[in-house]
Amino acid sequence: MTFLQLLVLSCVSGVLVSSMTTPRKGHLATKVRFSHPDSSIPRLNMIGTLPTVREMTLAFWVKLHQFDEYSNTVFSYAHPSDDNELAIWFEIKEVPHIAIQIHSGEGHHGYIPCPKIVARQWQHITLTWSTQSGTTNAYLNGHQCTNTTITISRGLELRSGGLVVLGADQDSVGGGFVVKETLEGELTDLHMWDEALDEEQISIIPSSTCTEGDLEFHGNLIDWSRSAFRAFDGVSFHPTTLCLRQ
Numbered sequence: 001m002t003f004l005q006l007l008v009l010s011c012v013s014g015v016l017v018s019s020m021t022t023p024r025k026g027h028l029a030t031k032v033r034f035s036h037p038d039s040s041i042p043r044l045n046m047i048g049t050l051p052t053v054r055e056m057t058l059a060f061w062v063k064l065h066q067f068d069e070y071s072n073t074v075f076s077y078a079h080p081s082d083d084n085e086l087a088i089w090f091e092i093k094e095v096p097h098i099a100i101q102i103h104s105g106e107g108h109h110g111y112i113p114c115p116k117i118v119a120r121q122w123q124h125i126t127l128t129w130s131t132q133s134g135t136t137n138a139y140l141n142g143h144q145c146t147n148t149t150i151t152i153s154r155g156l157e158l159r160s161g162g163l164v165v166l167g168a169d170q171d172s173v174g175g176g177f178v179v180k181e182t183l184e185g186e187l188t189d190l191h192m193w194d195e196a197l198d199e200e201q202i203s204i205i206p207s208s209t210c211t212e213g214d215l216e217f218h219g220n221l222i223d224w225s226r227s228a229f230r231a232f233d234g235v236s237f238h239p240t241t242l243c244l245r246q
């Protein structure tokens with residue numbers, strides 16, 4: 001079953017899903033566009049929740065339409081006990097940075113410089129984190145962004161029972177959105193694993209997930225080809241030749 005088929009099955013009243021297109025080859029034939037000219041909050045809510053997570057890898061293809069006014073939140077996991085259980089966003093701080101937060105409070109977020117990230121171009125991002133050391137690394141197109149490794153949220157865990165939202169930051173479970181913390185761009189092939197993959201594995205993610213039938217590097221917590229989402233407020237779906245170009 002494809003990503004879009006799952007989306008259709010999961011539709012409920014009020015959900016906007018447009019441009020339903022059958023993927024031509026593999027799941028990556030579908031990309032999601034988040035644009036909000038009318039100050040709406042386009043977003044995808046994942047059906048279900050995450051298990052308890054003590055280490056993880058999150059990987060996705062993203063094209064940022066702009067990289068100045070907004071902070072471009074890609075991933076937000078809000079738990080009833082903490083709306084910032086996990087948040088991933090992009091921000092310019094002299095150079096582009098990838099930001100990660102795991103729980104609210106001091107020492108629980110950090111910025112990793114990733115100077116080669118640019119707007120209006122498809123780029124592959126991977127983040128890893130482990131509670132044992134708190135070590136957090138960021139990768140661009142399969143290679144570490146810089147030699148900067150940050151340490152956050154050592155000893156903490158992502159608690160089960162929260163809600164994953166793609167494209168907007170939650171300040172309460174399923175709500176509390178602010179336009180300036182939403183993704184203005186496109187997203188595809190997002191995967192999440194319950195372990196911190198090593199550099200060699202990460203180096204082949206950008207191409208391995210394009211291969212239909214090759215499940216080795218499809219996320220076991222979130223798999224773009226299998227996980228179900230509900231779409232809200234102006235998310236649109238489009239075919240992409242991203243994989244076919246590689």
Ligand SMILES: [Ca+2]
Pocket residue numbers: 083084087169170171172
């Ligand atoms: Ca928040």
